[in-house]
Amino acid sequence: MIRFKRSQRGFTLVELLVVIAIIGVLVGLLLPAVQAAREAARRMQCSNNVKQIGLGLHNYHAAYNKLPMQSGGTHGGPVNNAKILSWLIPVLPFIEQQALYEQIANPLGTYPAMGPVPWDKGYDPWRTTVGSYRCPSDPTVGVPGETGLNNYSACIGDCFQTTHTGGVNADGTVGDQGAKQRLRGVFETRYFTGFRDILDGTSNTIMAGEIVTDAGRLEIIGQPKMNQRDPFFDNPQQCYVDNVDPQRPQFYKDASDTGAGDQRRGKRWADGRPMFTSVNTVRPPNKESCLWGGDGSDGSYTMASRHQGGCHVLFADGAVKFVTESIESGNQTKGNIPRTGSVPGQESPYGLWGALGTKDGNETKQLDQ
Incomplete structure (x- = not known):
């Protein structure tokens, strides 16, 4: 009896190429989805960090009024x-x-x-980067031996003149009486504030x-x-x-007047001056920032993030909301309030964005979500 051996047919070259092509297409489709999922997770962790800081601030207020x-x-x-330590230090406990x-x-x-x-840099705590003060979406890595990094800053209102000192000298004496009325944010540089000072409502005011x-x-x-001066x-x-x-609107034309080393945004978490741990609501999110003088001076300090289209904002009631960079921000060519002689309680010239940054401007505008 003659037995015929069955031949085993393999894949042809064309079939292998087709399979490889299909796998390549699937991987190409899958990678963006994986990256998007990872960013969504990082963004949620970032939001949780902001929420944790908000709870810390509320607990601090409960303890010290x-x-x-x-x-x-x-x-x-x-x-x-x-006398330039940041608000982030007393929140630590x-x-x-x-x-x-x-x-x-x-x-x-x-x-x-x-x-x-x-x-x-010889002081170890200043070189420490606190995990809760870092957004996972920001890939910037600190340099060993340098000061610790930070991604969250206190809102000091809708003005920038004298907000670096609040008009108060390091020895506690008041050097500029007019500065107090410019300090319209929840945080007033070198002054203590409380929830009772937020007359516009904690749900309407950025912290x-x-x-x-x-x-x-x-x-x-x-x-x-x-x-940048006047x-x-x-x-x-x-x-x-x-x-x-103008050809690359997300970048500056040149490196002049941009600082060096740790003279950069978010590079000193323990430094209470605006460059490092303050924001104001003049320019909308993800716009440029400008200083009158050096790294310790007053200026326009804009909120920003690595998230697409906006940034997380902590309101005084503890709520965390994502504010888009297209938020209504009023007249962006109008001189800053103290330059024209501010009147206590006057409406912010910077629209909804400016109003959300002031605690007592008699502006109860709400952010639609």
């Missing part, structure tokens, strides 16, 4: 911090960072309680918002332009006109 001071600390003695706060609040090595100036840690790539959402005080949009590349 006031909010932490922006630009507080010590003055005098051989070593002090020049209320976001499960008691150990780090204890290091700061007590003498550490040769440093006194509350530490030195926030750019002193803090996101910033981008500058990566030195001339992005307008990262590093402010320094030494032109942009009289016309906030002038900073954009003078500095932004």
